[in-house]
Amino acid sequence: MNTTSRLLTLLSLLQMRRDWPGAVLADRLAISHRTVRRDVERLRAMGYRIEATMGPDGGYRLEAGSELPPLLFDDDQAVAIAVALRSATVSGVGIEDASLRALTTVKKVMPSRLRHRLDALEFTAVPRADGDRARVEPEVLVTISSAIRAREVLRFDYAVQATDDGAYRPSRSVEPQHLVTHAGHWYLVAWDRDRDAWRTFRVDRLTPRTPTGPRFEPRALPTDDVAAYLQAQFRGSTSTAWPCTGTVILHRPAAEVLPFAGDGIVEDAGPDRTRLTAGSWSWIALAASLLRFDAELDVVEPPELIDAFAELSARAARAAVPSAIG
Template identity: 65%
Template sequence: MTTTSRLLNLLSLLQTRRDWPGEVLAGRLEVSHRTVRRDVERLRNLGYRISAVKGPDGGYRLDAGSELPPLLFDDDQAVALAVALQTAAASGAGIEEAALRALTTVRQVLPSRLRHRIDALEFTAIPTGRTAPVPPDVLMTLSGAVHAREVLRFDYQTAQPEAPDTLPAPPRRVEPHHLVTTRGHWYLVGWDLGRGDWRIFRADRILPRTPSGPRFTPRELPGGDVHQFVSARFKGSAGGNVWPCTGSVVLSLPATRVLPFAGDGVVEDLGTGQCRLTAGSWSWLSLAASFGRFDTDIRVISPPQLAAAFGTLASRFEAAAADATR
């Protein structure tokens, strides 16, 4: 590794804003502790404020709030930055133009070798089609309240518009805990003080009010994991991250034909061109309909509620077919 490459790697590690024992840095860079000390001095001479950490192991830390000289990127960092900025158009954060301008600015200050790598990375980020853009100032307000642990006051636009003669709903008062993005939307996870329960709010429907409320002590999120919590709520589960309705059927198709379209279901090869599929959904009717998309013979294994749902769908489809022939 050349000295320049080693300095870039060292700077990349220090920029994670953690204390690095000298021996750990030496191991990561595959050099001696003495070489690490010399490289730290080289970075200090370039203007980077790196302090020594006292203790039995010793170490180094890049001071927070330092006025850094122009940032240096290694190859992987440059590619990661280019990908992140080019995919910003599909994030729903309302920063598409700013991201393109940032990519242009970064490209201009990179060495020609890295510019060529970025220019060769051409792709198109396609939104999900359901993306709901959120103004950046709203995202910053929500994120700032999460960080400061301040009660948020905001008006919330529900999916169903209110009748003209309906009194406006009072502002929501929420203890914000997490800001997440998934499925083309931004969501705020928080404790609704007015309803005394956890809620998930679409960020594009939030109109923040000022000033914000008092500081609060964070509550324990059910399950302790925001990913599992949001996934469970989207499945319609009030408990763990499982579908409220789960059933099994035998499909007259080989497992290789079903597996690519099984989602989070479990496929078991039964031989003779058949397979068993166990899957879940938020209702028995929706689960039965999802099994029907495989366009083959179906035999219900369990439970009885799934068989009843197939009967309900059969009656509805029969009625629809009869109505179409009139």
């Protein structure tokens, strides 16, 4: 290998693992220990911070530096970065322009074979329906993340929320636990010190205040993990299960029901029949959701679902009667 190729190979090896014995590097590159030392010095001159370790098994370690030097990626890493950058334009974080610039930079230095792979991977990143209204600034994410890591109380102004007594309390003081992205939105899961309870906050609605508060000891979430906790919150439940679950027989083939069943359980119940077990946050909501299949149905269980269909039918009948307005 010429010097340039050898340096690139050496840099790639140093990025693969934390410590490299000098003898192993010399063997992998088929060069002398002295040449390894010279090449390391060349990389240091380019801005790479490479520490030397002493002893019989002494070697080299690539450390983080004060500036970002050129990086090397294997084929899969390069494609993964390009896909992530393209998806980042609809992440809800204010990095759209930076993501597009970074993607352009990455593609410029890609070998043609990788550009062809990336161009062949066609997909469309669809933004949220609420557009810029849910935009989150990168500085806000960094501030929240830093408070979580440091275990420091976070104070912030929140979009006006009515309290139980009818007053408004926009300022909040919480113990931040988790920063989560879900369905195009960013959420903060935290222990609300004012309400003495777990709360989930939309990050695009909060403005951090400085400085942060005192340190705190982390608390255990009510469920096994943050994903399960959020799932329960979105379902209006205290567990990952829907608070209302029922079973019906739909007069449609299972193949036509399955694509639209969501997290429901679909079972083939014979010719043009499907047994569907599904859940929702209320019985009325469950009954209404089952009507989306545009098919006759028979309620199997429970009786509460039958009552919900009766109430829904009465509401529909009232809505079908024209009424004078104004």
